[in-house]
Amino acid sequence: RLFLPPPSATVPDVVAERLEPIQRKAAATATQAPPEPPQEMLVEVEEDLENAAQDYLVDLKQEINDALRDRNETSMVTILNHYGPRSEDAWLASLLMQALRDLLPGMFGAELGFLVMTMAYSEIRAAPVWHALADAAVEAALLETHPRTITEMAFGFAWVQWQQPDLFALLQVAMSSCTKTATDEQKRVFAWACTRVGQPAKTFGKPSFKVEKDIASKLWDRFKGLPSRAKEVKALKMDPVPLLMMPEAVPVMHCDALVKLANDQNLWVQSSELMATHLGGEMFVSARNSSTAVLSWHSNPSVKAVRSWAAQTLDVPESFIAPLQLVRYTEGQQIGSHMDWHDERDAGLWVFGQRMATMLVYLSTVPKGSGGETHFGSLGVSVQPQKGSAILWPNVNDIGSPEKRTIHSGRPVEGKKVKYAMNIWIYGRKQPDDSWIRWPR
Numbered sequence: 001r002l003f004l005p006p007p008s009a010t011v012p013d014v015v016a017e018r019l020e021p022i023q024r025k026a027a028a029t030a031t032q033a034p035p036e037p038p039q040e041m042l043v044e045v046e047e048d049l050e051n052a053a054q055d056y057l058v059d060l061k062q063e064i065n066d067a068l069r070d071r072n073e074t075s076m077v078t079i080l081n082h083y084g085p086r087s088e089d090a091w092l093a094s095l096l097m098q099a100l101r102d103l104l105p106g107m108f109g110a111e112l113g114f115l116v117m118t119m120a121y122s123e124i125r126a127a128p129v130w131h132a133l134a135d136a137a138v139e140a141a142l143l144e145t146h147p148r149t150i151t152e153m154a155f156g157f158a159w160v161q162w163q164q165p166d167l168f169a170l171l172q173v174a175m176s177s178c179t180k181t182a183t184d185e186q187k188r189v190f191a192w193a194c195t196r197v198g199q200p201a202k203t204f205g206k207p208s209f210k211v212e213k214d215i216a217s218k219l220w221d222r223f224k225g226l227p228s229r230a231k232e233v234k235a236l237k238m239d240p241v242p243l244l245m246m247p248e249a250v251p252v253m254h255c256d257a258l259v260k261l262a263n264d265q266n267l268w269v270q271s272s273e274l275m276a277t278h279l280g281g282e283m284f285v286s287a288r289n290s291s292t293a294v295l296s297w298h299s300n301p302s303v304k305a306v307r308s309w310a311a312q313t314l315d316v317p318e319s320f321i322a323p324l325q326l327v328r329y330t331e332g333q334q335i336g337s338h339m340d341w342h343d344e345r346d347a348g349l350w351v352f353g354q355r356m357a358t359m360l361v362y363l364s365t366v367p368k369g370s371g372g373e374t375h376f377g378s379l380g381v382s383v384q385p386q387k388g389s390a391i392l393w394p395n396v397n398d399i400g401s402p403e404k405r406t407i408h409s410g411r412p413v414e415g416k417k418v419k420y421a422m423n424i425w426i427y428g429r430k431q432p433d434d435s436w437i438r439w440p441r
């Protein structure tokens, strides 16, 4: 025996005498079951709960129907976010599931397309919901010949990566029967969706990774002419490719406001990625370990000011400019050598086209000797980040093909400095309307 038994408790007699009736009473009540509530009362409570849930379901179905009828995206997204699988209460999600099961069989294609798209907006990724939607969509696609509906369905399923082969095969059949009435944007969105789920639509072939010749040559003329037209523009290089510099282009107030916007909205995403870019059998690989933040807030005054300045500088429509992208590098972080154009296999080419020029604005200063330079290897130019100054260059040549000579990197930042920069990407065509579809970037 390793342990000694505990000493038996000895209680003085007087205390024991007074304790005894209390202990007896306690022992008696301990074995007693709690009193049963009267049977009728329980049934009533259960019925009340069931009625409440039924009422809730009826209201929910009514709300969904109203939102579908009016194509009210805001209202639909609000409903979905409240009841969706990410909501706090699991039973709300099961209520939504029940409502959809009841409603789906009676839905027309147009309603279903809208529902699928808003589901995608709400980032609802729960498999049972998409299963039910896909089953309904397969049926609808057999009857549907409205390109917008088919496009919205394809968009929604592609957004959540729902790769059901029979679904996309059917959507493609449905689309091929109405390509004549489809708008250019609908065709592009549809082709994007099919490419994204790995089932490229044969009807549409491959997307072009070039920029239209006229647009590219006009851009090159602008680049070549800028330094003599505006004294605030310096040429760091003219031959063989223009690389321009605009010191103090963006007021410090805007630089700070943009970084603050990204901080306040928690937009920073750590990007530790290997980027591989394919072009005509060649592959370019580069690594980045910085953070990025995409600013889709077009109504923010600083965002607005910067977008309009960029469009004026390069004489392009503002609609050619992608949402601004901020980059942040802390000690040791960098981006390897790369070109800014999209890979020729990138699904995004269908909807965005190609990035034809870059304007890079520095939002903080990194002193000489602390790294962080933007380095153009084949042009032999290095630029030290100076808050508010911008550099700009084309990513395609003067006939619109991807340009390799503007290959560049962001050198590692040394010491405690933080480098902030902003990519303003100018595309060769109008960007899709954000009010219809929020695009992943």
Ligand SMILES: O=C(O)CCC(=O)C(=O)O
Pocket (backbone or CB within 6 Å): 327, 335, 340, 360, 372, 373, 374, 375, 408, 409, 410, 411, 421, 423
């Ligand atoms: O940070 C830099 O200096 C370059 C950034 C860049 O090239 C990019 O984000 O594509």
Ligand SMILES: [Fe+2]
Pocket (backbone or CB within 6 Å): 338, 339, 340, 408
């Ligand atoms: Fe770049």
